[in-house]
Amino acid sequence: MNNVIAVFDCSSKGEGASIALALLKGTQFRVRVITEYFSMLDTQLQQKSHQLERREIDWNNLGSIENAIRDAYGCFLKTKTDFSKPNSMEDEMHRGKLVADACKRTGISHLVFSTQLHTKLATGIVVRHMVAKAMTEEYIRNLALPLTSIIVPVCYEDFIECYKPLRSPLTGFYEILIPMGLTPLDMVSREDVGHIVAQIFQNRPQFLHQTVSLSGDKLTMKQVADYLSRSLQPIKVVHRQITTDEFSRTCGLDGASDLASMFNFLLRVDQRHWTNSTRNIYPPVKSFQDWVTNNRNMLRNMF
Template structure:
């Protein structure tokens, strides 16, 4: 480990951070410092067994962030809006890491960012879990941290949980995602780690850039067709509108309706580049084939 440059990975026991951590361990180009709030949890111990240095780090504790980044060459930074539902808190966490990365002289930060939709739409659309990350992106660059932002498409994993097909009274299943006939970019979060590792390996190409990631873009009916074929069920696009979606009444319904409205604007997600950075990236069809067990209760 002493011979290799250290990449500190925030949220190393979560979905994005875990994917990045595993990829760094596998390609052996860098040494992994896995950052997590609970170093005794099972996933943290598993990373240690694979050769990672596991360090306690809490994004709300400046001293722990500073200690975690000391001696690191670079860092992968991910924040989780859904932990606390506060844009302000997410911005504070991101800016804290940026300030410490600047002070310690990190050579390359890869930040899991997204667009500032509020600014891009002239205040017409607020998507808090995007907007905060957009503010943090801008801050990293404004203070001169060598940073690459990766902007992920919708997670394929959502189709296993919150976007799982729902049975209609008529016996078929529906996908209620308000995209109309506009294709929606998607990616498996498990495949993101290899992309991020490739970016760390090519700083000269990516520092100072925002990179939109997507495995492929399908209409909701095309997503439904893939699910129908693999699962042997009749699954259809529910053809719900954003206006109807935001009235569904679950926590975050309006936030997500605005996200889909932003997706209608076709934000830049580069399928060709994503495949270059991870040649093994899975299509939606391959992802569902690998995860059929999640649908056994349909």
Template sequence: MSARIVTVFGATGAQGGGVARALLERGGSWKVRGVTRNPESEKAKALTALGAEMVKASLDDKESIKRAVAGSYAAFVVTNYWEIMDAARETKQGKDAADACKEVGVKHYIYSGLENVKRIAGIDVPHFDAKGEVEDYLPSVGLPYTIIRFPAYYDFWPKSGQKQDDGTYALTMCMGKDPLHGLAVSDAGPAVASILENREEYIGKTIGLSGDCRPVSEYTDVLTKNTNKTYKYVEVDYETFAKFGFPGADDMAMMFKFYRTDKFHRDIELTRKLNPKVQTFEDYVKANRATIDAI
């Protein structure tokens, strides 16, 4: 059987790049078509060197989406709220991508989604809700789909540590003593590859990915134990976090509020089934100690 094309949107980004590389490493039955706005970028050229076909398209242009996915067996679609900061625009991107894939006959649509928090919990979290509206739309399209949902990224936490006058690094969140799910963004790629290879088992399913779950104070303890820096967890209330002043601070404050409800679910056991090599946070820190120390 000839290799089947998987079109990966956001192929030069963190999520899409991880999926593209995981499929390229497996080779054999998969051929990767990476979608980017700039096929001449260094990241795009690096994927080309690994065997990907890179094509130009924009999620804001449905016709370009259709051209990108034409002839594909499957598509992995991720949209980036933080790049555009426009929930309605992001929702339109996700819906247009689904419609385009349906129109050209894609057999498996894998969408990187998140919960519609406003609908299910009455909390406004725009960067979740934009994707949640796409999730709610997918069953009506008539397109075979699987939804994956990420937790927080391990990758962001060391970068988020703010150096204090005493030389320690403060990781500030609104989680109290409640556990927080996390994942190394690169660990999603092998999980997506497993979903594609076991298509019938996961069609119509929503899969919450996670590699670890513990209180934030334990994550900072892991960082302190395994790096040359001392990290401390600093707890603030939602109102204080929302006023920190960076773009999306209020959005993230409400995200933490949602994380602490019984409506937020991620599945470590299923994630390990899909990717047996998924990293705990300590695995991740040990593997990336030099990078973390250099931040």
């Protein structure tokens, strides 16, 4: 059996990077990173380039993608949303379908796809990056590919990236501006996502044709702020409650309206991520408090 896993989404903030790094720690699989440009690879992966197979692809060319994954045993895919493009949802689905078609044509034995719920069907709320993944998953299932789907919630790392607390000029406190009110939010470490997916590839019969909803912790934003404050003293972090409309107007991120709609959806629908079942797959999965403690020095330097 060929033991190569082809991994997409290997940029510095991509799930694929954590999966490639986790697979490299084992001996069962070799890793082939798939990217449009090698310069986009995660820094840690660039440092381990001697351990990797690497393939560049043309995202608009099925033959290019097919050649990149040819002879691989498995494939990890998370489609990327480019909110700067007006047709981001259609472009994302197009790319996902091309990879699915390539997997079908090359006979991939196990595809792990990072999906999301179809927000429009569930509630009528359109969240483009979530709908695109749900519709891509449907396409993959219609091809009868050997599939495991994972649903990844907000990652702990997002609190130092897109959802980093902002310093209030009035109080000097750092404010978490996520419109979840008192509703707890599932979350997980991106590093642990890599280890969990590695377990899924290593135990194909157990996870084939299953959907796995991941969660390392489930916390309100006040609890998140309290954990950060206790660990990073004298830095003070608070949660300032805002509406989804306020978030959409003020967050300054590409896709702000979609992210606001995502939080609106999460306020209405419990996605039923299971912390216990996640720990059954990978017992060392970190709680948010664990992650903060392990990264205290790095977090201090971020504020």
